[in-house]
C-alpha cells in the first residue's frame with residue numbers, strides 16, 4: 345500500500361472512533377456534545393505524559409489514557425449533564441475551550457509552546473514507532489472496537505435506557521430508568537473512546553501541541569459525520585466518516601484553500617436534505633429538530 | 649411474597665393526606681386513598697379535579713407538599729420516580745407515550761428488561777414477560793409495528809402492556825379506556841378483573857361509567873383536589889351531590 349492510502353485509511357479509522365464516541369452521547373442519548381475534542385486531547389496528553397514521564401510502554405499508556413479521559417468525562421458530565429439541548433451544547437463547547445486553555449497554560453504540557461515530543465528513537469524510547477502500516481492496523485482495530493462497543497450497547501438494557509432518555513425523560517422515569525446515572529455512564533464511555541482515539545493519535549503525531557490535540561474542527565467534523573450518516577445507529581457514523589473523509593481528501597487535492605467552505609456547505613445541505621442520515625431513518629438529534637420541522641409538518645398528538 | 653396474603657398485611661397503596669400545589673392552585677389537598685392487593689379502586693371526578701396530579705404524586709413524578717405515600721407499608725414519599733418501579737409500581741399515561749422511534753416489541757421488551765423479578769436470573773425472562781404482556785392485551789400480532797401506525801385503542805393497549813411488562817404489584821392507570829369503543833371497554837374491564845384476580849392492586853382514573861360500575865371495588869370521588877366521597881360504586885353514583893358536581897349543574901337541577 346502507498347503511504348497516501350495508508351494515511352488516508354488511518355485518518356478514516358480515527359474519525360470512525362471519534363464519531364462512534366460522539367454517537368454514544370449525541371446519537372443514542374440525544375445529548376449533542378460540542379466538546380468531544382476535550383476528551384480526545386486529554387487522551388492524547390495522557391499518552392504523551394505517561395510515555396515521557398512515567399516511561400510506560402505505549403500499550404500500557406493507551407488503555408490508561410482511555411481511563412483518564414473517561415474519568416474526565418465523569419467529572420465534566422456531573423455538572424453538564426444536568427443541562428439539555430442548546431445549553432448542554434454550549435456548555436460542552438466552553439468546557440473544551442477551557443480544557444485547551446488549561447493545557448496551553450500548563451508549562452509541563454507545552455514546553456514553552458514547542459509541544460511535547462514523545463521519544464520514539466534512542467535508548468529512552470519506550471515503544472518503537474509503529475510506522476504507517478502499523479498505525480493503520482492500530483486505528484483499524486480501534487475503529488472495529490468502537491463499532492463493537494456501540495453495537496453491544498445498543499442491544500443491552502443500557503441501549504434502551506439511552507433511547508428512552510433521548511425521546512422522553514418522563515417515560516424513562518416511569519419505566520425505572522435512572523436517567524442521571526445512565527447519561528453519566530454513556531458520557532464516560534464516550535469520553536473514554538475519544539481518549540483512545542486521541543491517545544493513539546498522539547503517538548502517531550509524536551509531537552503534541554494544545555492547538556492540535558484540542559482542535560475544535562475535530563468536533564465539528566465528527567458531528568457532521570454522525571449526523572450525515574445517521575445518529576443513533578451502529579453503522580451510520582461509519583458511513584458518515586467514509587463520506588466526509590473522502591470529501592475532505594478530494595477537496596484537499598483539488599481546491600485546498602476552500603476546504604472549510606465546501607465542508608460547511610455539505611454539512612448544511614446534509615442537515616436540511618438528509619436530516620435522518622444516509623445510514624438509516626435514524627432519529628434526528630434534537631438540536632437540529634427546528635430545521636427538520638421546516639420540512640415536515642409537525643405531528644399532532646391524537647389526544648388533547 | 650407472603651406478606652400480601654396475610655390478613656394484617658399493609659395495603660399495597662396507602663396515600664395519607666396528600667397535598668400538591670402549583671403556585672396558588674391547590675391541585676390536591678389532603679387526599680387519602682387506600683388500595684389493597686387484589687382490589688380495583690377508581691378515581692372519579694370532573695376535569696381538572698386533580699386525578700392525574702394524584703397519579704403523578706404517587707409515582708414520584710410530582711412532589712407532594714404534604715402527606716405520605718406508602719407502598720406495601722414502605723414510605724416512598726420522597727423516592728424518585730424510577731425507584732418506585734423497583735417497588736412494583738407501574739403506570740400508564742392519560743395521553744399515550746410510546747417511544748416513536750421503536751417498534752411495539754421494543755417498547756415493551758425494553759421496559760421488561762428494566763426490572764428483574766426475584767426468582768428470575770436470565771434476560772430470557774424479560775423476553776417472556778414482554779411476550780406475555782403483549783399477548784394479554786392482545787397486541788402480539790402488532791409487535792413489529794411502529795406506534796405511529798397504531799389506532800388509539802392499540803396505543804392504550806401498548807401503554808398497558810408496557811406497564812405489565814414491569815411486573816407490577818400496583819398499577820396506576822390514567823384513563824385507560826378513554827376513547828375506546830364499547831367492545832374494547834369490555835375487553836379492558838375483563839383484563840383488569842383478571843389482573844385483580846392475580847392479586848395486583850389497581851388504581852384507575854376512569855370516566856366511563858359502564859366500566860366503573862362493572863369493575864370498581866371502591867370509588868373515590870375527587871373534586872377540586874379533595875376527596876368528596878368514597879365507597880362502593882353504587883353508593884357514589886347514587887349521591888346527588890356527586891352527580892351534580894360531575895355534570896357541573898346546580899344541585900337543585902337534579903330530581904332526586
Ligand SMILES: Nc1ncnc2c1ncn2[C@@H]1O[C@H](COP(=O)(O)OP(=O)(O)OP(=O)(O)O)[C@@H](O)[C@H]1O
Pocket residue numbers: 670673675693694695696697698699700701702742
Ligand atoms: N404542571 C402543572 N402546573 C400547573 N398546574 C397544573 C399542572 N398540572 C396540573 N395542574 C392543575 O392541577 C389541576 C388538576 O389537574 P389534573 O391534570 O390532575 O386534572 P384531572 O383530574 O386529571 O383532569 P382531566 O380529567 O382533564 O384529566 C388543574 O387545575 C390543572 O390546571
Ligand SMILES: [Mg+2]
Pocket residue numbers: 699700701742822
Ligand atoms: Mg387527567
